Every structure is written in C-alpha cells, then in structure tokens.
Amino acid sequence: MSxxxxxxxxxxxxxxxxxxxxxxxxxxxMKDYENVEDVNKQLERMxxxxxxxxxxxxxxxxxxxxxxxxRDTAEKIQMAFRIYLGVSPTVANWSPAADEFSLQxxxxxxxxxxxxxDHCLNLKYANMLTGVIRGACEMVQMEVSxxxxxxxxxxxxVTEIRVKFIKRLEDAIPAGED
Amino acid sequence: xxxxISAVRPRTSILDKSLxxxxxxxxxxxxxxxxxxxxxxxxxxxxxxxELQNKLAEMxxxxxxxLIDLFFVREKNCKREIKLLNMLLFxxxxxxxxxxxxxxxxxxxxxxxxxxxxxxxxxxxxxxFISVPKDKGSLNCSxxxxxxxxxxxxxxxxxxxxxxxxxxxxxxxxxxDDSVITRDKQLEER
Numbered sequence: 001m002s003x004x005x006x007x008x009x010x011x012x013x014x015x016x017x018x019x020x021x022x023x024x025x026x027x028x029x030m031k032d033y034e035n036v037e038d039v040n041k042q043l044e045r046m047x048x049x050x051x052x053x054x055x056x057x058x059x060x061x062x063x064x065x066x067x068x069x070x071r072d073t074a075e076k077i078q079m080a081f082r083i084y085l086g087v088s089p090t091v092a093n094w095s096p097a098a099d100e101f102s103l104q105x106x107x108x109x110x111x112x113x114x115x116x117x118d119h120c121l122n123l124k125y126a127n128m129l130t131g132v133i134r135g136a137c138e139m140v141q142m143e144v145s146x147x148x149x150x151x152x153x154x155x156x157x158v159t160e161i162r163v164k165f166i167k168r169l170e171d172a173i174p175a176g177e178d
Numbered sequence: 179x180x181x182x183i184s185a186v187r188p189r190t191s192i193l194d195k196s197l198x199x200x201x202x203x204x205x206x207x208x209x210x211x212x213x214x215x216x217x218x219x220x221x222x223x224x225x226x227x228x229e230l231q232n233k234l235a236e237m238x239x240x241x242x243x244x245l246i247d248l249f250f251v252r253e254k255n256c257k258r259e260i261k262l263l264n265m266l267l268f269x270x271x272x273x274x275x276x277x278x279x280x281x282x283x284x285x286x287x288x289x290x291x292x293x294x295x296x297x298x299x300x301x302x303x304x305x306x307f308i309s310v311p312k313d314k315g316s317l318n319c320s321x322x323x324x325x326x327x328x329x330x331x332x333x334x335x336x337x338x339x340x341x342x343x344x345x346x347x348x349x350x351x352x353x354x355d356d357s358v359i360t361r362d363k364q365l366e367e368r
Contacts, residue, residue: 020240021213021241050211
C-alpha cells in the first residue's frame with residue numbers, strides 16, 4: 001500500500017493554501033447566512049458533493065475492493081484521511097454492535113490558524129468532513145451518518161467525528177439515472 | 179469594570195503554538211474539489227460572469243491578507259519589502275513557491291505603461307481541472323489567485339488592481355497606483 005502511496009502522492013498542494021481557502025469559504029458562508037445552523041448544513045452539503053466524487057478517486061488510487069464489515073470500512077476511511085489530508089485519525093470507541101465508531105484527530109489541517117469567536121460557538125467549523133464521509137459511503141451503497149462530538153476549537157482535547165452505520169443501500173440507482 | 183470571559187477559552191491560543199514550517203501537504207484532488215465547491219457556491223449566488231469574478235476575487239483577497247504576516251514572519255525575518263521590484267519578486271518567487279510549489283513562470287513589465295506588470299502562469303493550479311463552459315468564455319477562475327496577489331500587494335503598501343486574463347495560459351495584470359510608482363522613483367533617487 002505504501003508503495004502505491006508514494007507513486008500517486010506526487011500531486012500535492014500546500015496545506016496552508018487549502019486551509020486558508022477553506023477558511024475563506026467558511027467566512028463567506030458566515031456572511032451570507034444569518035443562522036449558524038444553516039452554515040453547518042451548507043458545509044455538510046458541500047462535503048457531500050465532494051465525497052461522492054472523491055470516492056472514485058479513492059477507489060482508483062488504492063484499488064480497494066468491497067468492505068467485509070464496518071470495521072473494514074473504518075480502516076479505509078482512516079486510510080483516506082491519510083491519503084487526502086495527510087492526517088491519521090485514530091479509530092476508537094466502537095459500539096458493542098460494531099455499527100458505530102469514532103475518528104479521533106490530534107490535528108486537523110482544516111482548522112490550523114483558526115480560533116472561533118464567541119458568537120460562533122455553534123459553528124461546526126470543519127463540518128465539511130462529515131459530509132465527505134457521508135457522500136463517499138453513499139456511493140458505495142452505505143448509508144451512514146457522521147457528526148462531530150468533540151472539537152479542539154471548542155476546547156476539547158481531541159477532535160472527534162462519530163460515524164454510524166444506518167443501512168445498506170440495495171437498490172441504489174446511479175446518480176443522474178433517475 | 180466588567181470583563182467578558184469567553185464561555186470556551188482554549189488552554190492555548192494559536193499564538194502560543196510555534197509557527198509551522200509550512201511544509202504540510204494535502205492531495206491535489208482534495209483541493210480541486212474544494213475549489214470546485216467554492217466556485218459553484220459563488221456561481222449560485224450571482225447572475226453574470228463579472229459578478230462571479232468579483233466574488234472569486236473577494237475570496238482570494240480573504241486568503242491573501244492572511245498570507246502576508248505568515249510569509250513575512252516565516253520567510254523574511256519579519257522584514258517587509260519597500261521597493262517595488264523586490265515586492266514583485268517576492269510574489270513571483272517566495273509566495274508562489276510556498277503556495278504552488280514553484281515560482282511563477284514569468285514576470286514582465288509592460289512596454290507602454292510603467293504602472294503595469296504581468297505575472298504569467300502557463301498552467302495555474304486552480305484552473306487545472308476546470309473546463310469553462312462556452313457561454314462563459316471570458317471566465318478565468320484564476321481571478322481567485324489574482325485576489326490573493328492583490329490583497330498581498332495592498333496589505334504591503336503597494337496599492338494595485340490585479341486581474342486575470344487568458345493570455346499565454348493565464349496572465350495576471352498588476353496595475354499599480356500612481357503613488358506607488360512615484361514613491362519608488364523617490365526611493366531610487368536617494
């Protein structure tokens with residue numbers, strides 16, 4: 001896997017450009033919407049749009065096959081974070097039924113240079129990430145929900161995204177075919 | 179006297195952390211998709227190509243103002259440039275290298291107007307995966323980068339207007355205020 005990684009990872013972009021571009025987008029949303037909840041939703045939706053396209057790239061790049069179970073899925077999501085954002089979240093806190101886990105981040109490239117002002121405490125600054133996870137999984141016939149439970153921007157020790165398996169999408173029609 | 183204490187105060191502020199060396203990287207696919215969302219979002223909120231360009235430029239400026247301190251503290255030992263040419267070279271070399279991994283292809287001075295400079299980039303990063311629809315032929319999403327350049331120049335005391343054009347790939351046209359040229363000449367005379 002690492003061999004493939006180095007070959008294909010030649011196309012990289014400075015993470016500060018990425019961070020600041022994301023920041024410009026978030027601050028634009030904050031100006032355009034009155035309600036912070038709407039900003040959270042919009043970020044999630046944009047992430048979803050990215051996820052449904054990014055999964056193709058991921059499959060092509062890694063040659064991953066189907067997942068055996070949700071633990072397998074968790075590992076692949078973890079791998080995707082490493083490939084795309086250069087961070088390795090820890091997979092933790094499995095539910096007893098193994099249908100729910102957490103991704104814990106020590107660092108998050110999206111939030112470098114970021115401090116939340118007091119009037120934005122409800123803002124889920126990096127909410128795009130949850131959308132990406134949902135979109136990507138949906139394209140491989142898995143409905144999941146993903147949401148932030150902890151955030152270093154809000155004083156928590158780690159940033160934590162909870163991912164919950166909802167159901168398999170059996171009769172998914174390819175996008176644009178309906 | 180009353181004092182507002184934030185409900186959530188991080189133990190360490192961003193100023194307590196040491197400045198990263200700026201070597202972090204993310205995948206190009208990621209950036210391209212993020213930029214695509216940014217363009218689509220802007221597009222959905224405007225009616226015309228010029229409006230869209232303005233919106234993209236504004237977002238670029240948002241990025242640019244934040245780069246000034248970052249780069250001057252990290253790369254230039256906190257010393258700002260005062261000479262026009264040095265400032266332009268800073269943009270072409272230092273800034274471009276950090277942002278895009280390479281220097282800009284060319285920096286040229288207009289023959290017929292001393293206020294105008296061109297920064298030329300054959301294949302700008304942000305345009306790499308964008309195919310412009312026929313009905314929006316004049317749209318060049320590199321106006322986002324033009325916004326970055328403009329904010330950096332303005333923030334450093336070299337007021338200018340920067341636009342992006344389809345010429346030799348993409349050409350950023352930098353048009354300085356008269357005051358900038360006058361001041362630079364005075365500096366030379368000293």
